[in-house]
Every structure is written in structure tokens, then in C-alpha cells.
Amino acid sequence: KKERTLAMIKPDAVNKMGDILQMIRDANLILTKAKMTKLTWREAADFYTEHQTKSFFNNLVQFMTSGPVVAMELMGDEAVSVWRRLLGPTDSGVARKEAPPSLRAQFGTDGTRNAGHGSDSLASAARELEFFFPSTAGHGPANTA
Numbered sequence: 001k002k003e004r005t006l007a008m009i010k011p012d013a014v015n016k017m018g019d020i021l022q023m024i025r026d027a028n029l030i031l032t033k034a035k036m037t038k039l040t041w042r043e044a045a046d047f048y049t050e051h052q053t054k055s056f057f058n059n060l061v062q063f064m065t066s067g068p069v070v071a072m073e074l075m076g077d078e079a080v081s082v083w084r085r086l087l088g089p090t091d092s093g094v095a096r097k098e099a100p101p102s103l104r105a106q107f108g109t110d111g112t113r114n115a116g117h118g119s120d121s122l123a124s125a126a127r128e129l130e131f132f133f134p135s136t137a138g139h140g141p142a143n144t145a
């Protein structure tokens with residue numbers, strides 16, 4: 001089934017964008033939108049609002065605002081799960097125990113600094129795509145520059 005998902009290259013892996021685009025291409029996903037942006041604290045906290053009560057929330061927002069990110073819309077067959085498989089396990093240390101080497105195994109560091117993000121469902125993808133690529137003016141980081 002053809003799907004769209006929101007993929008994000010986190011601040012620790014933005015300089016690996018070339019390698020990551022190659023992985024996307026090799027997985028037969030199509031890059032349909034892309035934007036580099038530096039998230040404000042408020043934007044990062046809003047994007048990760050479902051994690052706001054977690055112990056790692058402040059570290060996560062700190063990391064996500066430490067430099068620019070690249071947000072991408074990817075399209076293709078089973079795009080949500082295909083991109084999450086390319087990412088690998090959330091914790092890059094865990095990811096390095098698995099084969100083949102995933103994006104997080106290659107470019108991440110630990111459970112927070114993990115190189116990339118992917119929507120976990122079609123519903124999340126719809127929300128997260130709207131966050132970065134709003135269809136109506138006035139929402140998300142697109143019109144706040």
C-alpha cells in the first residue's frame with residue numbers, strides 16, 4: 001500500500017545526509033519534500049508532546065534544538081514501516097548489535113542521540129507531516145522563520 005511518512009535527520013546526522021539519501025533511494029522510497037530547519041525549544045517540545053512526562057524529555061528537546069534538522073516526506077510502498085526498518089532500534093547501542101547496519105547503528109550514539117526519527121503509524125505521519133509541511137498557513141515552523 002502506498003504511504004507517506006515523515007522522516008527526520010536529527011542534528012547529530014545532518015552531515016551524513018548524502019549517505020542517508022542513498023539508503024532512501026536503495027529502499028525504493030521517493031523523497032517528495034525536504035526542509036532543513038533549526039527547531040525552537042517550543043517547536044521540539046510540541047513535536048514530542050507525547051513524551052512530555054518522560055524522564056528523558058528535557059534531554060531529548062535539548063538535543064533536538066542543538067542544531068538544524070532535516071525533515072523529509074518520503075513516499076512509497078509501506079513507507080512508514082520501511083523507513084522505521086532503515087532507522088533500526090531506537091537505541092543506537094542496541095542497533096549496533098543487529099545486521100544489516102541501520103541508520104542509527106551507523107550514525108547515532110545512544111538512546112537519545114540516535115540520528116533519525118520516523119513516524120510510528122499513518123496517524124502519526126499525518127500529524128508530523130502537517131507539523132513540518134503545513135497545508136494551511138500559520139502552523140508549524142514553516143512560517144515562523
Ligand code: CMP
Nearest residue numbers: 051056060090111112113114116117118
Ligand atoms: P524518536 O524515534 O525520535 O522518538 C522519541 C525519541 O526520544 C527517540 O527517538 C529518542 O531520541 C528519545 N528516547 C526514546 N526513548 C528514550 C530513552 N529511554 N532514553 C532517552 N531517550 C529516549
